[in-house]
Amino acid sequence: MIGTISQDRGTKTLKRQICILVIFAVLACVGFIMSIMKGSVPIPVAEIGQAVMGNNAGMHEQIIMNIRLPRTIVAALVGINLALSGAVLQAVMKNPLADPHIIGISSGAGLMGIMVMLVFPEHEYFVAPAAFLGAMGAAICIYFLAWKNGIRPIRIILAGVAVSAFLGAGISALLIFYSDRVHGALMWMVGGLAARSWPHVNIIYPYTLVGGLLTMLGARHLNVLQLGDEVAKGLGLRVELTRIIMTAVAAMLAASAVSVVGLLGFVGLIVPHAARLIIGTDYRCLLPATALLGAAVVTLSDTFARTVFAPTELPVGIFMAVLGAPFFLFLLRREL
Amino acid sequence: MALETRALGVSIRGKEILHNVSICFPGNKRTAIIGPNGAGKSTLLRILAGLEHNYEGKVLLDGQELCGIGRKALSRRLAILPQGMTAPADITVERLVDYGRFPYRSWLHSSNGKADREAVECALRETGLRHFRDRQVAELSGGERQRAWIAMALAQQPEILLLDEPTTYLDIAHQLEVMQILTKLNRDYQMTVIMVLHDINHALQYADELVILKNHGIFAQGTPEKILTVDMVASVFGVKADIFLNSRGKAVLSPVSIVPGKKHEMIV
Numbered sequence: 329m330i331g332t333i334s335q336d337r338g339t340k341t342l343k344r345q346i347c348i349l350v351i352f353a354v355l356a357c358v359g360f361i362m363s364i365m366k367g368s369v370p371i372p373v374a375e376i377g378q379a380v381m382g383n384n385a386g387m388h389e390q391i392i393m394n395i396r397l398p399r400t401i402v403a404a405l406v407g408i409n410l411a412l413s414g415a416v417l418q419a420v421m422k423n424p425l426a427d428p429h430i431i432g433i434s435s436g437a438g439l440m441g442i443m444v445m446l447v448f449p450e451h452e453y454f455v456a457p458a459a460f461l462g463a464m465g466a467a468i469c470i471y472f473l474a475w476k477n478g479i480r481p482i483r484i485i486l487a488g489v490a491v492s493a494f495l496g497a498g499i500s501a502l503l504i505f506y507s508d509r510v511h512g513a514l515m516w517m518v519g520g521l522a523a524r525s526w527p528h529v530n531i532i533y534p535y536t537l538v539g540g541l542l543t544m545l546g547a548r549h550l551n552v553l554q555l556g557d558e559v560a561k562g563l564g565l566r567v568e569l570t571r572i573i574m575t576a577v578a579a580m581l582a583a584s585a586v587s588v589v590g591l592l593g594f595v596g597l598i599v600p601h602a603a604r605l606i607i608g609t610d611y612r613c614l615l616p617a618t619a620l621l622g623a624a625v626v627t628l629s630d631t632f633a634r635t636v637f638a639p640t641e642l643p644v645g646i647f648m649a650v651l652g653a654p655f656f657l658f659l660l661r662r663e664l
Numbered sequence: 665m666a667l668e669t670r671a672l673g674v675s676i677r678g679k680e681i682l683h684n685v686s687i688c689f690p691g692n693k694r695t696a697i698i699g700p701n702g703a704g705k706s707t708l709l710r711i712l713a714g715l716e717h718n719y720e721g722k723v724l725l726d727g728q729e730l731c732g733i734g735r736k737a738l739s740r741r742l743a744i745l746p747q748g749m750t751a752p753a754d755i756t757v758e759r760l761v762d763y764g765r766f767p768y769r770s771w772l773h774s775s776n777g778k779a780d781r782e783a784v785e786c787a788l789r790e791t792g793l794r795h796f797r798d799r800q801v802a803e804l805s806g807g808e809r810q811r812a813w814i815a816m817a818l819a820q821q822p823e824i825l826l827l828d829e830p831t832t833y834l835d836i837a838h839q840l841e842v843m844q845i846l847t848k849l850n851r852d853y854q855m856t857v858i859m860v861l862h863d864i865n866h867a868l869q870y871a872d873e874l875v876i877l878k879n880h881g882i883f884a885q886g887t888p889e890k891i892l893t894v895d896m897v898a899s900v901f902g903v904k905a906d907i908f909l910n911s912r913g914k915a916v917l918s919p920v921s922i923v924p925g926k927k928h929e930m931i932v
Binding site: 554561566 | 710739745749750759771798
């Protein structure tokens with residue numbers, strides 16, 4: 329039965345993958361435009377085009393150019409970075425539970441970011457760089473702890489759990505000692521996009537560009553890595569080197585995102601899985617699909633999080649987890 | 665194209681795995697490595713394939729030290745199929761075989777067009793998998809799956825093919841199928857085949873040379889006719905066995921009983 333239909337399955341697979349990529353791209357565009365249109369002041373699509381082209385000085389231009397557009401760009405870039413980071417880590421660690429948390433990004437960024445917020449609230453502007461340093465510091469620390477004649481995924485994962493628990497204790501202690509100032513820190517721990525603007529875009533986009541390029545260049549290497557270390561080595565892949573470089577790229581992608589929007593979970597773990605369930609395991613297709621889906625998910629979620637309970641704004645992290653987790657479970661039930 | 669080791673020694677965490685192994689695997693031949701569990705067969709194969717670097721002594725490929733050859737350059741001359749391979753669930757046979765072209769590609773140069781296609785086609789043909797190219801590896805039977813992995817190794821266009829127990833978990837017909845593919849590759853492409861086998865009868869029937877490992881070293885090397893004796897089997901495996909000739913004039917081993925007292929010595 330399968331044999332008879334198998335002849336043109338190769339081309340069919342390719343067509344299907346391209347189709348899915350197009351759908352994801354459309355979804356990302358819809359998310360992007362919706363995010364600019366919707367809000368306390370609704371803006372028609374036509375005006376968005378004119379404002380972006382710069383040939384209209386209408387009253388909405390200020391809202392678009394200074395509030396909605398940069399926030400939407402931040403949302404899209406954060407979605408791309410976290411989703412790519414998760415997809416890369418799942419391949420490198422050969423573990424379906426791998427995500428930016430695993431290499432200490434969240435706990436490192438969390439501790440440093442929250443410390444600045446609670447202990448030195450007058451230096452609020454320093455939150456993003458501190459969080460970035462914390463994230464990279466934790467990642468490097470876990471790396472060294474896991475190093476013993478090379479990197480074994482299982483050692484990274486266990487070292488990650490231990491370091492995260494250690495740093496998590498620090499976060500809890502800070503929250504308890506400074507319980508009067510906890511509100512801002514809590515918002516940041518869930519992850520939110522409120523008041524994110526051009527400076528934040530400038531922090532993230534270089535990482536998205538460089539990280540995106542490096543992950544795409546590494547797609548074939550990640551594919552081979554999925555065959556197992558022995559086979560990959562036998563095929564001429566320098567397994568250790570690939571693992572080190574790709575983990576570093578993933579760490580930078582996630583750290584840049586987390587430092588700007590806070591500890592947005594979920595995207596890095598579930599978006600790559602959802603993309604994989606839909607498009608398959610070939611990283612040459614999976615990486616762009618993951619990036620597009622990440623951008624779509626975060627921009628759409630942020631739009632809803634802003635508008636559903638208006639004028640109250642929910643942090644996007646809460647909204648995403650509440651809607652996304654059931655959807656992911658639906659995908660999982662359908663596929664397995 | 666010969667692969668040889670000189671005074672090879674390996675210890676893992678203070679435990680000796682191989683000791684002073686000097687051996688030459690002749691080119692264009694099928695060599696079977698046999699021996700009891702724990703004799704160091706798989707380790708030897710891994711070292712020959714360049715997967716393991718922590719050893720004393722030398723490993724030479726055509727007189728050149730193995731560790732001096734770049735990883736990718738080595739993978740163009742030598743392919744290895746380890747044990748217990750797993751592929752992602754949705755991968756097709758053709759894509760798996762295409763991974764065999766990885767050593768011919770680089771970061772930016774991602775395809776060699778015609779050469780890649782020809783190598784993949786040839787590998788699919790030699791393993792009888794042309795009609796299976798679009799099937800998912802996960803939905804193949806054990807024998808077909810093993811052939812798909814062999815096809816991937818063939819796409820590397822190696823001069824030497826190393827295999828670690830390639831017939832494990834296969835039924836008799838599929839075992840023979842794999843052995844016959846290897847024989848054909850050896851005959852038609854002068855490919856050197858070095859395989860760890862656990863079935864001595866396969867080794868007797870399909871290998872030109874036997875290498876027998878025992879107690880971390882070489883016990884004997886030579887043609888099956890020359891080195892297979894009842895005494896050898898008794899002292900290496902601790903098993904009393906009868907030896908017959910089959911209808912094709914090849915020796916066949918039939919184990920009868922465990923040699924009293926020998927089993928204990930083996931474990932030490």
